[in-house]
Amino acid sequence: MAKVRLEQVWKRFGKVVAVKDFNLETEDGEFVVFVGPSGCGKTTTLRMIAGLEEISEGRIFIGDRLVNDVPPKDRDIAMVFQNYALYPHMNVYENMAFGLRLRRYPKDEIDRRVKEAARILKIEHLLTRKPRELSGGQRQRVAMGRAIVREPKVFLMDEPLSNLDAKLRVEMRAEIAKLQRRLGVTTIYVTHDQVEAMTLGHRIVVMKDGEIQQVDTPLNLYDFPANRFVAGFIGSPSMNFIRARVEVQGERVYLVAPGLRVQANPVLGQAARPHAGKEVWMGIRPEHLGLKGYTVIPEEENVIRGEVEVAEPLGAETEIHVSVDGTVLVAKVDGHAPVKPGDRVDLLADTARLHAFDLETERTIGHAQERAAVAR
Numbered sequence: 176m177a178k179v180r181l182e183q184v185w186k187r188f189g190k191v192v193a194v195k196d197f198n199l200e201t202e203d204g205e206f207v208v209f210v211g212p213s214g215c216g217k218t219t220t221l222r223m224i225a226g227l228e229e230i231s232e233g234r235i236f237i238g239d240r241l242v243n244d245v246p247p248k249d250r251d252i253a254m255v256f257q258n259y260a261l262y263p264h265m266n267v268y269e270n271m272a273f274g275l276r277l278r279r280y281p282k283d284e285i286d287r288r289v290k291e292a293a294r295i296l297k298i299e300h301l302l303t304r305k306p307r308e309l310s311g312g313q314r315q316r317v318a319m320g321r322a323i324v325r326e327p328k329v330f331l332m333d334e335p336l337s338n339l340d341a342k343l344r345v346e347m348r349a350e351i352a353k354l355q356r357r358l359g360v361t362t363i364y365v366t367h368d369q370v371e372a373m374t375l376g377h378r379i380v381v382m383k384d385g386e387i388q389q390v391d392t393p394l395n396l397y398d399f400p401a402n403r404f405v406a407g408f409i410g411s412p413s414m415n416f417i418r419a420r421v422e423v424q425g426e427r428v429y430l431v432a433p434g435l436r437v438q439a440n441p442v443l444g445q446a447a448r449p450h451a452g453k454e455v456w457m458g459i460r461p462e463h464l465g466l467k468g469y470t471v472i473p474e475e476e477n478v479i480r481g482e483v484e485v486a487e488p489l490g491a492e493t494e495i496h497v498s499v500d501g502t503v504l505v506a507k508v509d510g511h512a513p514v515k516p517g518d519r520v521d522l523l524a525d526t527a528r529l530h531a532f533d534l535e536t537e538r539t540i541g542h543a544q545e546r547a548a549v550a551r
């Protein structure tokens with residue numbers, strides 16, 4: 176096991192900057208997830224750690240060793256790819272053993288490692304099969320097994336579940352999490368799926384346009400996003416945003432827009448005071464909106480009025496799309512609430528979970544204060 180450290184790492188392809196001033200240090204045995212939209216630089220960063228891409232500037236350490244000029248085979252890492260990269264003419268045992276044979280490991284040691292990895296992954300019964308005889312999930316387990324037998328210091332995984340169907344992705348996600356806990360190997364995992372990132376990562380690195388937007392635990396990203404991009408990217412469905420004006424009346428601070436007048440909680444209100452008379456982005460997650468009469472959220476100065484455009488029954492809950500003076504908000508409401516398109520409804524906002532973002536910089540308003548309030 177080993178820490179991975181990146182110091183001021185840049186990657187340029189000609190005039191195109193793919194990764195900008197990337198700084199990160201993982202803990203020994205930590206599971207770190209890189210997440211962001213396509214083209215944000217997450218796979219490029221992973222490939223630089225692996226040595227498959229040269230860095231333009233900066234330094235990369237694996238353990239205490241500077242690896243800028245160390246070839247991939249000597250970095251003591253193992254990589255799992257999106258497309259499995261299995262040899263079609265070899266059976267499962269041979270695929271898993273191939274890398275060890277290239278490194279001239281003793282035959283007994285190869286056999287021990289392959290069988291142990293197969294046992295961990297529950298694929299002992301597949302060792303004689305060829306890749307074409309395997310399902311997608313089984314192929315992914317073989318690819319994982321090929322990485323495990325290396326007994327590396329670091330696992331690097333590049334969207335390993337993206338070729339699987341939705342149900343199998345959920346199953347394999349749980350298997351990868353259990354496997355990483357069992358092996359305790361430092362793991363860096365790339366995905367564009369924020370749900371995957373939230374469920375797997377000890378910490379998550381959110382990227383956009385080659386830059387780190389925030390590095391934090393899953394719950395801190397959800398509760399305390401650093402900016403509007405992180406707030407909108409983390410969470411499903413995405414956070415709702417609406418332009419609102421800050422109004423100050425004595426001790427009270429309100430966020431006001433057509434169809435809504437919401438009193439900010441004391442912490443957010445204090446942070447928003449300097450924005451009095453100005454517009455900000457008000458943010459509220461769908462799960463923090465309730466339908467009046469069908470929610471435990473108390474009715475205070477927190478009512479948002481609009482018209483239902485779409486109702487999507489999901490069983491225990493219904494997702495409704497509500498037009499509030501032309502801005503559509505998504506709310507998760509009680510699945511038994513009698514609501515249908517065309518209904519005029521009152522939504523209640525949980526003001527304790529309200530967010531606000533600067534209109535120009537899109538930085539979170541009150542981020543530090545909210546952290547301090549929670550810490551107290």
